[in-house]
Each structure stands twice: as structure tokens, then as C-alpha cells.
Amino acid sequence: IAACTRCPLHCNATQAVPGEGPMDADLMIVGEQPGDQEDLSGRPFVGPAGQLFDQIAGQAGLERGKAFLTNAVKHFKFTPRGKRRLHQRPNASEIRHCRWWLDAEIAQVRPKLVLAMGATAAEGLTGRRGAILSRRGKIEETPSGTPALLTLHPSYLLRLTDPHAKADATAQFRDDLSAAVRLLA
Ligand code: URA
Numbered sequence: 001i002a003a004c005t006r007c008p009l010h011c012n013a014t015q016a017v018p019g020e021g022p023m024d025a026d027l028m029i030v031g032e033q034p035g036d037q038e039d040l041s042g043r044p045f046v047g048p049a050g051q052l053f054d055q056i057a058g059q060a061g062l063e064r065g066k067a068f069l070t071n072a073v074k075h076f077k078f079t080p081r082g083k084r085r086l087h088q089r090p091n092a093s094e095i096r097h098c099r100w101w102l103d104a105e106i107a108q109v110r111p112k113l114v115l116a117m118g119a120t121a122a123e124g125l126t127g128r129r130g131a132i133l134s135r136r137g138k139i140e141e142t143p144s145g146t147p148a149l150l151t152l153h154p155s156y157l158l159r160l161t162d163p164h165a166k167a168d169a170t171a172q173f174r175d176d177l178s179a180a181v182r183l184l185a
Contacts, residue, residue, distance in 0.1 A: 001074060007097040009075035009090070014039045019070025019105050026184050027067040028111035028146075030102065032120040032153060036085050039076035044069050049154040053117075056154070056170065060177035068109050072124030073098045087155075095124050106144050114146050115180050118153025137176055149183070151176035 001016045010016065017034040020043060037047035045053055057064055073094055078085040090098075102124050106114070116122045119132040125148045126140045135150045142148050152173045160166040 007094045009077050013075035015042050016074040017044055019068055021068035025068040026112045029067050029069045029115045030121040031071045031117050033071050033073035033090055034076045052154040056174050060174050061181050062177045070105055072121045074101055099124050114148045116148045116150045122150050149180055
């Protein structure tokens with residue numbers, strides 16, 4: 001994966017960020033793409049979204065160390081703004097090209113359940129684009145046959161400024177993580 005040139009995103013990113021976790025995990029958790037800190041460290045979910053995920057996962061009884069964490073797209077896509085690198089959403093072609101790696105991770109780990117966080121993960125796993133707010137909390141099929149439970153992305157929670165909207169979305173996210181734990185119990 002370090003040598004991947006399947007799409008142009010490798011040109012500007014520091015490195016590809018593969019998934020990490022037990023290779024026999026029952027649960028695979030899929031995010032969008034590495035962020036700034038993940039791109040620099042080479043590990044998924046170590047930045048602010050990862051820290052929020054860890055906090056809410058703890059409340060939901062989900063042990064991060066027991067899950068395999070990865071992303072739908074393995075390189076960071078950004079636009080430079082001065083010294084900052086601003087996140088850009090991967091497009092359908094980038095998601096499709098990177099699906100080769102996601103499928104390979106699913107084939108190796110063979111999880112019982114995949115938790116898709118956000119619309120990009122949902123698209124990479126199911127092949128279907130569409131708003132995540134109406135799909136979250138539900139299970140969708142993936143071509144590998146592994147069921148995917150769809151939920152919000154923790155970065156979405158970080159972006160919400162209205163306190164009520166933030167509390168509601170956080171509760172929904174926590175409920176979805178609890179549902180994943182229950183489905184595997
Ligand atoms: N957001 C993601 O979707 N994945 C990461 O690894 C970090 C932030």
C-alpha cells in the first residue's frame with residue numbers, strides 16, 4: 001500500500017495509512033480518509049476525530065483495541081492554505097479506486113460486522129452514494145456479504161456548532177456504537 005499509485009492522491013500525501021487492529025477482529029470500523037495527523041503519523045484515527053471517537057466508544061462499551069480501524073480512502077486529500085492543509089472530501093473515482101484496498105482488508109480480517117462512519121465509508125462499502133443522516137442506524141448489505149451498520153462520522157459532530165444539534169447527533173452516534181456492540185454480543 002505504501003507504493004500505491006492507483007489514484008492521484010498519493011502525489012501530495014505524506015504516506016498511505018493502512019488499517020490497524022487485530023487481524024481476527026469481529027468488528028471493522030471504517031472512516032473516510034486519514035486527516036492531517038494521521039497522514040503524518042501513518043496511523044488511523046489519532047487526531048481530533050479519533051479522540052472524540054475513543055471518548056464516545058468508551059461510553060458505548062466499545063473497546064477500540066478489539067476492532068480493526070481503517071478508512072475508505074488511504075491517502076489524505078487536502079488543499080494547502082498557508083501553513084495549514086485543509087481536508088477535502090474524496091470523490092467517487094478516488095473512493096472506487098481505493099475500494100481495492102478496503103476489499104482486501106475485509107477479505108483478510110473477515111469481520112462479522114462493519115461499522116461505516118460517514119457517507120464516504122458508506123459509499124466505499126456499499127457502492128451507494130447518499131445522505132448519511134437518513135441511512136444511519138440501519139444495516140446495509142455489502143458485496144462481500146458482510147453487513148454494514150451505518151453511522152455518522154465523528155468529524156461531523158466536531159463541526160456542529162449548535163449545542164442541541166451537537167448533543168442529538170452525539171447521542172445518535174453513541175446509540176449506533178452501542179448497537180454494534182450488541183449485535184456482536
Ligand atoms: N477521519 C477519518 O475518517 N479517518 C481518520 O483516520 C481520521 C480522521
